[in-house]
Amino acid sequence: MQPINSLAERFHSLHDPKHPLALSNAWDVASAIIAEQAGATAVATTSAGIAWSLGAQDGDHLDRDQAVAAIARIAAAVRVPVTADIEGGFAEAEGGIAQSIAMVLDAGAVGVNIEDGSLAAEEFAKRIAAARDAADRAGVNLFINARTDVFLRGEGTEEQQTGEVLTRAASYLAAGANGIFVPGARSATAIAALVDGVPAPVNVMVGAGALPVHELRDLGVARVSLGSDVAQAAYAVVQRAATELLTVGTYDALAGGFAYGTLNELLAPKPRA
Numbered sequence: 001m002q003p004i005n006s007l008a009e010r011f012h013s014l015h016d017p018k019h020p021l022a023l024s025n026a027w028d029v030a031s032a033i034i035a036e037q038a039g040a041t042a043v044a045t046t047s048a049g050i051a052w053s054l055g056a057q058d059g060d061h062l063d064r065d066q067a068v069a070a071i072a073r074i075a076a077a078v079r080v081p082v083t084a085d086i087e088g089g090f091a092e093a094e095g096g097i098a099q100s101i102a103m104v105l106d107a108g109a110v111g112v113n114i115e116d117g118s119l120a121a122e123e124f125a126k127r128i129a130a131a132r133d134a135a136d137r138a139g140v141n142l143f144i145n146a147r148t149d150v151f152l153r154g155e156g157t158e159e160q161q162t163g164e165v166l167t168r169a170a171s172y173l174a175a176g177a178n179g180i181f182v183p184g185a186r187s188a189t190a191i192a193a194l195v196d197g198v199p200a201p202v203n204v205m206v207g208a209g210a211l212p213v214h215e216l217r218d219l220g221v222a223r224v225s226l227g228s229d230v231a232q233a234a235y236a237v238v239q240r241a242a243t244e245l246l247t248v249g250t251y252d253a254l255a256g257g258f259a260y261g262t263l264n265e266l267l268a269p270k271p272r273a
Helices: 004-013 029-037 047-053 064-077 094-107 121-138 158-175 188-197 213-219 229-247 260-266
Strands: 021-023 082-085 111-115 143-147 179-181 202-205 223-225
Touching (some): 029 229, 047 064, 064 094, 158 179
Parallel strands (some): 179 202
């Protein structure tokens, strides 16, 4: 693994609105390596995908040690920077947030997503400040991507939601966040207003039917994430294949899969720089 500060600086530099950082979120070593092999310049984890793969629900149900162990396996398997989705921080109090950050840095991640969920802005800002302080004490320029769930909650008009995000973003950036992640913001109007009003890299979540990367680039978006959609699509293949097998007794759902030897070779031990 490369020195963590070198990876951290590289990760910061990838947040360029002229060339948005496109993240196909991974949940295990194989999905991370596949993303890297496809040309990803960084790997982001999906908390939902990791939780589901370990038999837990998403939404702060996964044990922190299990989550960090998964992050460590992914970071050790790829050469590119890794950013970890740590949900609400795997803790309720600032001291617990600081411990989570220390553990994630030890695991090799150089960025985190931390989400406000249903928290008041001032309460979540304290978590951001605790995360920043922990990273500073560790001597790592951690990229803190502050996720706000305003659009996901869907309360009020789009204009009202945009205004609340901008208010929250100012508070989170003042507390030490480096970027603002706004899942659920999908219209060009809302995204343009967010980019214009947030003096930091803006991250949006995409999926089937969302604006393509080149249009998001033109709007000034610096980071684009698939979130849990890749894991959801993978599990949908499992469902289709099992249903087809157990009903009509055929196997067409398996078409287009990796060749056994190709996937096996991707996971062969390799010397790491």
